[in-house]
Structures are given as structure tokens and as C-alpha cells.
Amino acid sequence: MAKHHVTTTINGEEIEFLCETQQTLLDVLRDELELTGSKEGCGSGDCGACSVTVDGRLVCSCLILGVEAEGREIETIEGMAEGDHLHPLQRKFLEHAALQCGYCTPGFLVAAKSLLEKNPDPSETEVRYWLAGNLCRCTGYDKIVHAVLDAAAEMRGQANA
Amino acid sequence: MPEGDIKKAYKLIGTRPVRPDGVPKVTGTAKFGSDYTLPGTLAGKVLRSPHAHARIRSIDTSKAEALRGVKAVVTSKDFPEQEFAYVGPERTAVNLWHVTRNVIAREKVLYEGHAVAAVAAASPSIAAKAISLIEVDYEVLPHVIDVDEAMKEDAPLLFEDMITRGVDPAPTRPSNISKYLEFKIGDIDKGFAEADEVLEKEFATAASHQGYIEPHGCLARYDADGQGELWSSSQGHFVVRNLTAKLLGMRLNDLKVNPTEIGGGFGGKTVVYVEPLAMALSKKSGHPVKLVMSRSEVFRATGPTSGAKMKIRIGIKKDGTITAGEATFKYQAGAFPGSPVMNGCLCAFALYAIPNQRTVGYDVVSNRPKTAAYRAPGSPISAFGVESVLDILAKKIGMDPIELRLKNATHIGTPMIGGKMSHEGYSATLEAIQSHPAYKQPLGPNQGRGVASGYWFNGGGESGASLFINADGTAVVSTGSPDIGGSRASMAMMAAEMLGIPYDQVRATVSDTATVAYTHLTAGSRVTFASGLAVIGVCKQVIDELRARAAKLWDVDVEAVDWEEGYAKPSSSNVGQFEPLSLKDLAAKASATGGPIGSANAVNASGQAPGFSTQLCDVEVDPETGRVTVLRHVVAQDAGRAIHRSYVEGQMQGGAVQGLGWALNEEYVYGKEGKMENPGFLDYRMPVCSDLPMIETVVVEVPNPNHPYGVKGVGEVNIVPVLAAVANAVADAVDRRMDSVPISPPKLLAALERQEAEL
Numbered sequence: 011m012a013k014h015h016v017t018t019t020i021n022g023e024e025i026e027f028l029c030e031t032q033q034t035l036l037d038v039l040r041d042e043l044e045l046t047g048s049k050e051g052c053g054s055g056d057c058g059a060c061s062v063t064v065d066g067r068l069v070c071s072c073l074i075l076g077v078e079a080e081g082r083e084i085e086t087i088e089g090m091a092e093g094d095h096l097h098p099l100q101r102k103f104l105e106h107a108a109l110q111c112g113y114c115t116p117g118f119l120v121a122a123k124s125l126l127e128k129n130p131d132p133s134e135t136e137v138r139y140w141l142a143g144n145l146c147r148c149t150g151y152d153k154i155v156h157a158v159l160d161a162a163a164e165m166r167g168q169a170n171a
Numbered sequence: 172m173p174e175g176d177i178k179k180a181y182k183l184i185g186t187r188p189v190r191p192d193g194v195p196k197v198t199g200t201a202k203f204g205s206d207y208t209l210p211g212t213l214a215g216k217v218l219r220s221p222h223a224h225a226r227i228r229s230i231d232t233s234k235a236e237a238l239r240g241v242k243a244v245v246t247s248k249d250f251p252e253q254e255f256a257y258v259g260p261e262r263t264a265v266n267l268w269h270v271t272r273n274v275i276a277r278e279k280v281l282y283e284g285h286a287v288a289a290v291a292a293a294s295p296s297i298a299a300k301a302i303s304l305i306e307v308d309y310e311v312l313p314h315v316i317d318v319d320e321a322m323k324e325d326a327p328l329l330f331e332d333m334i335t336r337g338v339d340p341a342p343t344r345p346s347n348i349s350k351y352l353e354f355k356i357g358d359i360d361k362g363f364a365e366a367d368e369v370l371e372k373e374f375a376t377a378a379s380h381q382g383y384i385e386p387h388g389c390l391a392r393y394d395a396d397g398q399g400e401l402w403s404s405s406q407g408h409f410v411v412r413n414l415t416a417k418l419l420g421m422r423l424n425d426l427k428v429n430p431t432e433i434g435g436g437f438g439g440k441t442v443v444y445v446e447p448l449a450m451a452l453s454k455k456s457g458h459p460v461k462l463v464m465s466r467s468e469v470f471r472a473t474g475p476t477s478g479a480k481m482k483i484r485i486g487i488k489k490d491g492t493i494t495a496g497e498a499t500f501k502y503q504a505g506a507f508p509g510s511p512v513m514n515g516c517l518c519a520f521a522l523y524a525i526p527n528q529r530t531v532g533y534d535v536v537s538n539r540p541k542t543a544a545y546r547a548p549g550s551p552i553s554a555f556g557v558e559s560v561l562d563i564l565a566k567k568i569g570m571d572p573i574e575l576r577l578k579n580a581t582h583i584g585t586p587m588i589g590g591k592m593s594h595e596g597y598s599a600t601l602e603a604i605q606s607h608p609a610y611k612q613p614l615g616p617n618q619g620r621g622v623a624s625g626y627w628f629n630g631g632g633e634s635g636a637s638l639f640i641n642a643d644g645t646a647v648v649s650t651g652s653p654d655i656g657g658s659r660a661s662m663a664m665m666a667a668e669m670l671g672i673p674y675d676q677v678r679a680t681v682s683d684t685a686t687v688a689y690t691h692l693t694a695g696s697r698v699t700f701a702s703g704l705a706v707i708g709v710c711k712q713v714i715d716e717l718r719a720r721a722a723k724l725w726d727v728d729v730e731a732v733d734w735e736e737g738y739a740k741p742s743s744s745n746v747g748q749f750e751p752l753s754l755k756d757l758a759a760k761a762s763a764t765g766g767p768i769g770s771a772n773a774v775n776a777s778g779q780a781p782g783f784s785t786q787l788c789d790v791e792v793d794p795e796t797g798r799v800t801v802l803r804h805v806v807a808q809d810a811g812r813a814i815h816r817s818y819v820e821g822q823m824q825g826g827a828v829q830g831l832g833w834a835l836n837e838e839y840v841y842g843k844e845g846k847m848e849n850p851g852f853l854d855y856r857m858p859v860c861s862d863l864p865m866i867e868t869v870v871v872e873v874p875n876p877n878h879p880y881g882v883k884g885v886g887e888v889n890i891v892p893v894l895a896a897v898a899n900a901v902a903d904a905v906d907r908r909m910d911s912v913p914i915s916p917p918k919l920l921a922a923l924e925r926q927e928a929e930l
Binding site: 046050088103111116145146149 | 187189190192193194196197198199200201202203205206208294295296381382383384385386432433434435436437463465466655656657815817818820821822824825826827828829851852853857858859860861862863865866
């Protein structure tokens with residue numbers, strides 16, 4: 011079966027790849043493009059470890075086909091830091107020890123960044139509901155919520171929330 | 172000790188630096204088990220049993236092998252038979268005859284999802300097609316799922332020759348009861364005769380899964396010279412090496428296992444599933460093979476913890492003195508022997524000075540996946556029953572539940588099953604909750620408060636560490652312990668504290684099986700204690716070497732050189748007038764004074780102190796739906812001494828939330844066919860962010876005298892009290908005693924329809 015040729019933009023770079031029909035965007039990112047920062051935890055859209063944005067919309071990359079990336083703008087965890095300059099969310103996750111094993115972390119960061127772009131001043135409840143699509147089994151979420159609220163405050167130009 | 176005092180005593184211990192492995196984990200470059208690939212890597216896939224119980228008459232792999240792109244197919248015939256023998260300490264004994272059959276079925280499949288064959292192919296889609304071409308002729312057998320059903324005389328037998336161990340004389344008939352255990356101290360009849368109130372009650376817990384977000388995955392390469400290499404996500408790459416080598420008939424030196432980052436384990440990644448299959452496929456195909464489980468495979472074929480049935484009986488005097496405790500535990504082992512029922516028997520009454528105790532345990536096989544360790548394995552189950560009964564008894568005699576526990580709390584020297592309590596700390600966790608503002612906070616309608624406590628052994632054991640000083644005065648410390656929750660940070664902190672250099676000058680890593688001494692699992696709350704002792708030991712060796720180098724430069728005896736806060740100094744003015752030499756000075760001169768400075772260490776650590784936790788849970792029950800919402804949850808836990816405070820708190824919060832999931836939502840649901848009906852995160856409902864409040868922590872610090880910094884393990888005991896804390900809170904809220912978890916809305920709604928109020 012012939013593979014599909016797809017042209018897309020990932021983290022600002024124009025990318026071409028070949029994929030099989032049934033390959034998900036997550037499969038393509040991980041297996042064809044070596045962007046293994048997006049993780050597979052379930053393959054059914056329940057855990058959020060594979061979160062990316064497509065044309066600015068937060069999605070599970072395991073629920074989108076690779077061919078659907080044609081002509082889209084995709085952002086992954088690999089595009090979050092600028093060179094060696096971490097995004098405030100990345101920095102706050104480290105400062106607050108908001109990760110233990112780190113497997114769910116890329117998904118949480120992508121999802122949290124998406125939240126703060128839409129709502130720069132979320133309440134704790136808004137953070138909790140926005141991140142309800144991301145599973146973390148290590149932290150009990152406490153330090154993740156603190157890190158997101160603190161990053162939001164810093165990005166708004168306020169010291170420690 | 173308050174946080175401020177610790178900072179005075181130590182420079183680093185008790186602080187919260189950023190972990191050394193942090194940046195790769197927030198940028199996506201950290202590599203986990205399934206992130207590794209070698210040139211020419213094949214995709215592996217496993218064929219799994221559709222039946223709960225069936226005899227395998229034959230397996231025909233010829234069509235799969237003929238498919239273009241298929242490079243290898245393996246079945247149990249590709250694995251040597253293993254000796255039938257229980258090896259190792261009784262609590263954690265392993266029988267390789269069982270292990271090899273769990274990795275790949277031989278005579279029978281014993282649960283739905285049991286591996287039957289595996290393929291390696293040029294792509295995942297070809298591998299999937301090949302799996303569908305394997306023909307297995309099954310003779311379907313009657314199955315049994317429930318533990319009580321499995322114990323019946325006429326139950327279908329998983330092993331036709333299994334005679335219960337631990338019964339004298341041995342039974343003549345086979346059964347599904349793998350083992351019987353009985354422990355006692357004092358005189359149980361006398362104890363109950365002395366009691367004013369005796370309460371007996373039965374409880375049940377559902378099987379729940381560790382629920383790590385990263386499915387099991389590995390990359391295996393077997394070379395023509397018989398040497399292999401594995402990249403595996405596990406809680407112990409040395410154990411993975413030993414088991415994989417044994418199952419494949421390899422020598423230990425021929426298999427090198429590289430620890431990858433691990434995406435959670437909680438006990439579930441202490442055994443092998445995919446590694447021997449991937450290695451066998453690589454051996455047969457001559458190519459590297461990557462084998463990664465799907466989420467459904469994780470649920471259906473890897474260890475949850477036991478579901479259990481139990482009966483608890485406790486006798487108490489009117490003044491609150493507990494006179495007797497008796498318990499019978501029946502734990503599901505899954506398809507092969509080895510539930511944590513012995514832990515349940517030993518932990519059940521360990522927190523209390525009860526002179527008369529008897530605990531009985533049954534290890535029972537049934538057609539479920541083989542259980543694996545899960546955070547303080549066995550103890551949350553027994554604590555659910557015991558701590559619920561204590562809650563009821565406290566109400567019966569009109570005593571505050573914390574006062575009741577304080578009155579009976581164990582102390583150093585208190586007799587317990589298996590010996591005497593060796594450490595303090597339990598009472599301090601009770602007092603921490605008693606004096607917490609949450610304990611006095613008023614509650615509203617349909618709201619309730621529960622408290623409960625938990626005990627866990629904690630572990631010591633074998634660990635290796637190495638330390639090298641670089642020419643620029645920096646250091647590299649490494650251990651054989653996979654880092655699941657920030658242990659590299661605590662190792663770097665302990666090394667920096669010992670050497671007297673800044674934290675950021677110590678690089679902490681995890682070494683592979685070829686470069687550090689054998690290190691047992693990251694499990695049993697043992698790493699900060701045992702691997703920490705290995706690190707502290709190797710630091711002492713290196714400090715002695717640094718002193719020797721200074722002595723050489725000063726031309727004095729090594730005994731005349733002290734090491735203080737990163738400097739070699741003359742031990743007294745009699746030695747001579749020498750400017751102190753820093754570690755950096757000595758590192759720079761290493762070539763001239765004897766060569767590179769470094770050392771390796773290996774320990775078999777003992778002297779671990781047990782874990783104690785007391786927790787408070789406030790809930791609100793929706794009387795219309797039976798849904799329970801957690802309003803507030805406070806965890807007090809004795810950490811001995813926190814090395815990295817944030818990661819200690821993180822363990823407490825994470826363990827508590829896993830317990831909340833087990834208490835309220837999580838369970839394996841089986842249909843009539845004996846198949847798991849909810850093998851995905853949508854239907855196996857783990858707590859999500861919007862379900863929860865912040866989890867408050869009180870780090871109690873009663874130092875362990877057997878560790879230079881006072882460390883006690885902190886990873887596990889935090890899950891132990893949660894089931895009972897929630898059930899006690901629900902009872903307080905709506906006067907209904909929930910005797911089984913999960914306390915799901917339909918179950919609680921049915922209880923609310925009962926007329927009689929319950930304690």
C-alpha cells in the first residue's frame with residue numbers, strides 16, 4: 011500500500027513526511043519524525059500525554075491521523091522552550107517539583123500553555139477543569155496546579171501567586 | 172524538627188533544589204523505555220488469550236511466519252523450562268516455573284490477556300496482521316474470578332496439582348489455595364474475654380491497578396556472539412537482567428541492561444513481561460526489537476494488586492484499651508501464587524500495642540492477571556478493615572478516634588507479630604493530625620470527617636554507588652537505582668552535603684548493569700535509605716582519599732588531616748601551618764598525587780525504620796446520587812528526615828491520591844466470560860485534577876538513628892490509611908458504614924436506602 015505524502019508545519023518548521031493511512035499523528039511524531047517528547051499513555055484520548063496543538067487548538071495527537079496534519083500548524087513540547095530559554099511553565103514545573111516520573115509532563119505543559127493563552131488569569135478551579143484531560147499518577151496534581159498558577163502570575167507580571 | 176532548624180544543621184538536607192534530570196523532562200528530550208530505537212529496529216507485538224481459562228492444544232504460526240515482513244515468531248517453545256522452586260525471602264519469594272509461564276503461556280492460558288505468542292516484523296501494521304494469522308487451538312475450561320468462589324472445593328482448578336503450603340498435615344486434595352499463613356502472639360481467647368466491646372465485621376476490596384501512565388516498553392538487541400543489551404523502563408534493571416537472562420538461559424555477564432527514564436511504576440514495574448519476549452524475538456530475527464504494550468494490555472496482562480475479602484475482630488475495654496485483635500485475610504494472587512497476603516497479616520495490627528493477636532492469610536489463585544506489588548503491597552487492604560473497625564469501636568465507647576489510637580499506639584519495644592517495634596514515630600503522626608486546624612474545622616450537612624493510620628515495613632537491601640571527582644573539582648555520583656520520583660536529586664544532595672561542595676557541582680546519574688554494583692529494586696521505600704547509605708559510604712571513601720592526597724602534599728600522616736565543609740585541614744596546630752586545601756585544589760593536583768580520585772561502594776543495608784502515616788479526610792456525600800467528593804485531605808507522615816522536602820511531600824500527595832482513587836472509583840470489572848470489561852482509562856476511572864482539592868502535608872520528622880541523616884523511606888505508607896479514612900468520613904457524613912471499596916455512587920446510594928443508621 012502506498013504511503014501518503016504530507017506537508018505540514020511543526021514548531022514553526024515546514025516538514026514533509028510519509029505515513030501509512032492508519033498511523034496517528036502521535037505515531038508520526040514519534041516513529042517517523044523522532045519527536046518522542048509526546049508520549050502514548052493510552053492511545054484512546056483519555057490520558058493527555060500526547061497533547062499537542064493543531065492550528066492553536068489543544069488535541070490528543072493519538073486521536074488525529076497523520077494525514078490530517080496536511081497544511082496545519084502543529085506545536086509540540088519540543089517547540090516550547092526557545093533555545094536554552096525555558097518557558098515560564100517549564101521553569102515553574104521544575105521549581106515546584108511538579109513532576110516525579112515526568113512521563114505526563116510534556117502533555118501537561120502543552121495543555122497548560124494552551125490554557126494560559128486563552129485565560130491568562132485562571133482560578134484554581136479553572137486550572138483543575140482545564141487539566142482534567144491529563145492524567146498524572148505520581149503527584150496527586152497538587153504541585154502541578156501550584157506551578158501553573160505561579161507561572162500564570164509571573165507571565166502576568168506579578169510575583170508569586 | 173521545623174524546616175528552619177534543619178537548614179541550620181545542614182547546608183542542603185531538607186531544602187528544595189531543582190532536580191538534576193529536570194530540564195530534559197520539561198523539554199521532551201528525556202528518553203523513556205519506548206523512546207529508544209536502533210538502526211533496523213523491528214516492531215514487536217504479542218498475541219494474547221481471548222479466554223479466561225483454556226488448555227492450549229496447539230499453536231500454528233506458519234501463516235504468520237510466511238507473511239512478508241515478518242522476521243520472527245516465538246512461543247513458549249523458545250524458552251527453556253524452569254525449576255519449580257520458591258526462591259528468596261518468604262514475603263517476596265519468586266518461582267521461575269511460574270514467572271516463565273506468566274511471560275508466555277505453556278500448557279494453559281490462565282487469564283484473558285495472557286501472552287501466547289509474539290512476533291517481530293518490519294512495521295507495527297505488519298506485526299498486527301501477523302498476530303491475526305496465528306492459529307491457536309484452545310480447549311476452553313471453566314474459569315473462576317472471585318476469591319471466595321476460587322476457594323470452594325468444586326472450583327475450577329488453575330493448577331491440578333497445587334497442594335496448599337503451610338498446612339500440617341498437607342491436604343490430600345489440590346485447590347486454588349496456594350498458601351495458608353497463621354501468626355499469633357498472646358492468648359486470643361483470653362484477650363477477647365477481657366474486652367467490654369467486641370466487634371466482628373467483614374470487608375472487601377476490589378483489585379486496583381498501579382495505573383502508571385507509561386505502558387511497559389523495551390528495546391532489545393541480541394548479538395551473534397550471544398551477548399545482549401536491553402533498554403527497559405523498570406524499577407530495577409538488575410532484576411530485569413537477572414530474570415530475563417534466566418528465562419532465556421543467558422549468563423548474567425552476557426546481558427547488559429540500560430535503565431531508561433521510567434514513567435511511573437508504584438511496584439508494577441518490578442517484574443518482567445515484555446523484556447524476555449523482545450530478547451527472544453531479537454535472538455531469533457537477528458535484529459533489534461522494540462516491544463511496547465498498549466493500555467489495554469497493561470490492564471489485562473500486568474499486575475494489579477489483590478482484591479480481597481477479610482474478617483476483622485477487635486476487642487476493647489471501656490477505657491479504650493484494645494485487648495485482642497483477630498483477622499482473616501483472603502487475597503487474590505491472580506493466576507499465579509504470590510499475593511501480598513503475608514504483608515496484610517504482618518501489618519494489620521502493627522500500629523497497636525495489642526497483647527493478644529492472631530492473623531490468618533490465604534493466598535488464592537484465580538483467572539485474573541498475576542498480581543504485582545503496588546505501593547505498600549497488602550497493607551492498605553488490611554488497614555481498611557482494621558482502621559474501619561477501630562472507628563466503629565471509638566464511637567461505641569464514645570472516645571475520640573485519635574485519642575483511641577494514641578492510647579494504644581506502638582512504641583519502641585512494643586511486642587508485635589514477628590518481634591518488637593523498633594522505632595518511634597507513629598504517635599507523632601497522630602498528634603500532627605490532632606493539632607492540625609483541619610481537625611477542628613466545622614462541617615456542613617452531608618459532610619463528614621474520617622481519620623485512619625497506616626504502617627509499612629520500609630526496606631533496606633543491596634545497593635551500589637560510585638563517585639568520581641573531576642579535574643575541575645566537580646563530582647559525578649551514580650547509583651543502580653532507577654529514579655522514579657526525584658532520587659537523583661536526593662543522591663546529589665547527600666553527596667554534596669558529605670563532600671562539602673555546592674549541589675550544582677554534583678552530577679547524579681543512574682548507571683547500567685555493567686558499571687555499578689548489583690542494586691535491588693526501586694521499591695519498598697528503600698532507595699533514599701539504602702542507596703543513600705551506599706552514596707554516603709562512597710563519599711566517606713573518597714573523603715579519605717582526599718585526606719590522603721592532602722597528607723601527601725603536606726608530607727604529614729593522613730590521620731593528621733581532617734575534612735571539614737569541603738576542605739582538607741590540619742587536625743591541630745601541632746601538625747603544622749598549612750593553608751586548607753579545597754576539594755577543587757586537590758582535584759586539580761590529582762595527577763601529581765596519585766592519579767584519578769574516585770571509588771565504588773556496595774552495601775546490603777539494614778536498620779531501616781518503618782513508615783507511619785495518619786490522615787484526615789473530609790468528604791461530602793450527594794444524597795441524590797451517592798457521589799462522594801473529597802473536600803479536604805491532610806497527610807501526616809514520618810519521614811525520619813526529609814532530604815528533598817518537595818519530593819517527600821510529592822510522595823505523600825501522590826500516595827494519598829492513589830488511595831482516593833482506590834477508595835472511590837477504581838476496580839477491575841469482570842463479565843460472565845471472565846474478561847475485564849474496563850481495560851482503559853475511560854472506564855477504569857483514576858482521579859483527575861478536577862476531582863481533588865490540594866493535598867495538605869505535614870512532614871513529621873522522627874529521625875532514624877541508623878542513617879547519618881535520619882532517613883526513613885517515604886514512598887509507600889502514604890497509601891495505607893486512605894481507604895479507611897474515606898470510609899470513616901462517609902460514615903461520619905451519612906451514618907452508613909461502607910464495608911467494601913470502591914465506595915462507588917451506586918453502592919453508596921443503595922446503602923443510603925437502608926433504613927437503619929450505622930456507626
